[in-house]
Amino acid sequence: MKKNIALVTGGFTGESVISYKSAENVRNNLDSALFNVYTIDITEKDWTYTDSAGVVSSIDRSDFSIRQSGQTIRFDKVFLCIHGSPGEDGRLPAYFELIGLPYTGCSSAVASLTMNKYHTVLIAGAQGIPTSKSYLALKGETPDMDKIRQLKFPVFIKPNDQGSSIAMSKVNEPDHAAILAALEKGFAVSSQVLIESYIPGREFTIGVMRDATGTVISLPMTEIILKKGREMFDFEAKYNGETAEITPAEATPEMTERVAEVGKKVYKALGCSGIVRIDFIWHATEHQPYLLEVNTIPGQTKESLVPKQVAAKGWTLKDFYTELLLAK
Numbered sequence: 369m370k371k372n373i374a375l376v377t378g379g380f381t382g383e384s385v386i387s388y389k390s391a392e393n394v395r396n397n398l399d400s401a402l403f404n405v406y407t408i409d410i411t412e413k414d415w416t417y418t419d420s421a422g423v424v425s426s427i428d429r430s431d432f433s434i435r436q437s438g439q440t441i442r443f444d445k446v447f448l449c450i451h452g453s454p455g456e457d458g459r460l461p462a463y464f465e466l467i468g469l470p471y472t473g474c475s476s477a478v479a480s481l482t483m484n485k486y487h488t489v490l491i492a493g494a495q496g497i498p499t500s501k502s503y504l505a506l507k508g509e510t511p512d513m514d515k516i517r518q519l520k521f522p523v524f525i526k527p528n529d530q531g532s533s534i535a536m537s538k539v540n541e542p543d544h545a546a547i548l549a550a551l552e553k554g555f556a557v558s559s560q561v562l563i564e565s566y567i568p569g570r571e572f573t574i575g576v577m578r579d580a581t582g583t584v585i586s587l588p589m590t591e592i593i594l595k596k597g598r599e600m601f602d603f604e605a606k607y608n609g610e611t612a613e614i615t616p617a618e619a620t621p622e623m624t625e626r627v628a629e630v631g632k633k634v635y636k637a638l639g640c641s642g643i644v645r646i647d648f649i650w651h652a653t654e655h656q657p658y659l660l661e662v663n664t665i666p667g668q669t670k671e672s673l674v675p676k677q678v679a680a681k682g683w684t685l686k687d688f689y690t691e692l693l694l695a696k
Contacts, residue, residue: 371444373403373693374432376460376471378410381452382534390668391449393675397685398447403693406434406441410450410460432469445693446471448665452530456665457483472692473642474664482638482662483529485562489659495637497630498651498658500564504528505551507559517542520565525550527558538566569652572617572627575666575674576635577643580694584635586628587677588616615676623650630657638662642692645674 375398377391378384391407398405408427409416415427417434425434433442446464448471454460458480464471474482482488489499501519505511516523525547526536535557537550547563554561575587593612617624631646645666648657666674678688 370402370404371693372441373398373405374443374446375405375407375449376410376446376455377407377449379450379452380412380454381530383452384411384450386667386669387450387452387455389670390451390672393670393672393685394447394449394668394689397689399686399690402690406443410454431467432464443469445469447689447693448473449668451665451667455479456663457529472695474640474644478639478641479664482640482644482664484560485526485528485661486560488638488662492634492637492659495633497634497637498654498656500567500649500658500660502562502564505554505561505563507555507561511547511551513544513547516547516563519563522566524564524566525554526562526564527554528560528562529558567649567651567658569658570619570650571647571660572619572623572650572657573645573647573673574627574631575643575645575677576631576640577692578635578641578695580691580696582696584632586631587674588680589619589624589627589631590615590673590677591617591619613673613676615673615680619650627657630659634659634662640664642695643674 375391375395377387379387395405395407406417415429417425417427419436425436427434431442433440446469448455450456450460456479458476461471461473461479462476465476486502486504489502493499503516503519521542522538522540524536524538527534535554537553539546539550551561571592572589573592574589576584578584591614595611627648634646635644643666645663647660649660650657666672668675675685678685
């Protein structure tokens with residue numbers, strides 16, 4: 369018997385536009401022989417399902433069911449496709465846990481933790497994983513400029529709990545006005561802003577997942593190379609084609625093996641599940657990967673990195689998504 373899958377998309381942030389594209393690509397590649405797929409749009413205004421005839425139904429939030437043609441449709445599992453809040457920050461996973469509905473991805477506790485970049489690197493650092501030196505600025509409080517100036521410049525300044533590198537800035541010198549301007553840009557979308565020292569080296573990102581057997585495996589990693597004139601991998605660079613993304617990365621076997629090894633270590637240390645994408649900088653002089661951040665609901669658009677890594681591994685997206693839905 370085919371399983372009913374709720375493909376959940378939308379969200380409360382500017383990342384919703386990417387969530388809709390991700391959901392479209394996932395839906396087009398889910399195995400119709402195994403799954404009945406219902407795309408659910410979650411916004412701050414409403415939770416709805418629109419059928420093929422254009423009829424809109426509201427979701428019964430007591431059990432996340434829908435009524436269609438006089439019948440109640442309940443779901444066997446949720447495929448989470450919301451980047452940012454309320455999917456990636458743990459709020460929606462917590463709801464599904466409360467009502468006992470299985471879903472793809474990390475638990476609410478892990479999602480909430482990894483959405484906080486500062487807490488993520490603190491835990492990773494405690495496990496011996498190299499991370500950048502950083503400072504956390506809080507909205508409404510005067511930042512400690514002496515501590516900030518002690519960081520190695522240039523620095524990256526970004527919201528501590530947002531994805532897709534939204535409102536990110538690079539400050540090359542410890543200039544008071546430039547730092548405050550970058551902080552204000554971050555505070556426009558978050559109450560916490562992270563300031564991180566620049567790490568010289570190559571940027572790699574790798575998909576890590578637990579397969580249907582429970583084994584933690586990695587996908588072929590991608591190298592991200594900024595096009596000339598770009599200084600950082602921000603929202604515009606990600607989605608406006610201003611980077612070169614090489615999958616699999618042109619790296620030595622030792623580099624490839626080490627990033628995969630550390631990626632799986634991060635995955636286990638944080639208690640991740642499902643597919644996550646972990647970003648690293650390969651330090652130019654220390655020759656080891658430094659953790660940047662963990663993305664618990666990575667993009668699934670045609671242009672996204674994980675689908676490209678899936679293809680590089682020789683899998684089809686249909687098989688990949690089936691693996692995610694069958695994994696426990």
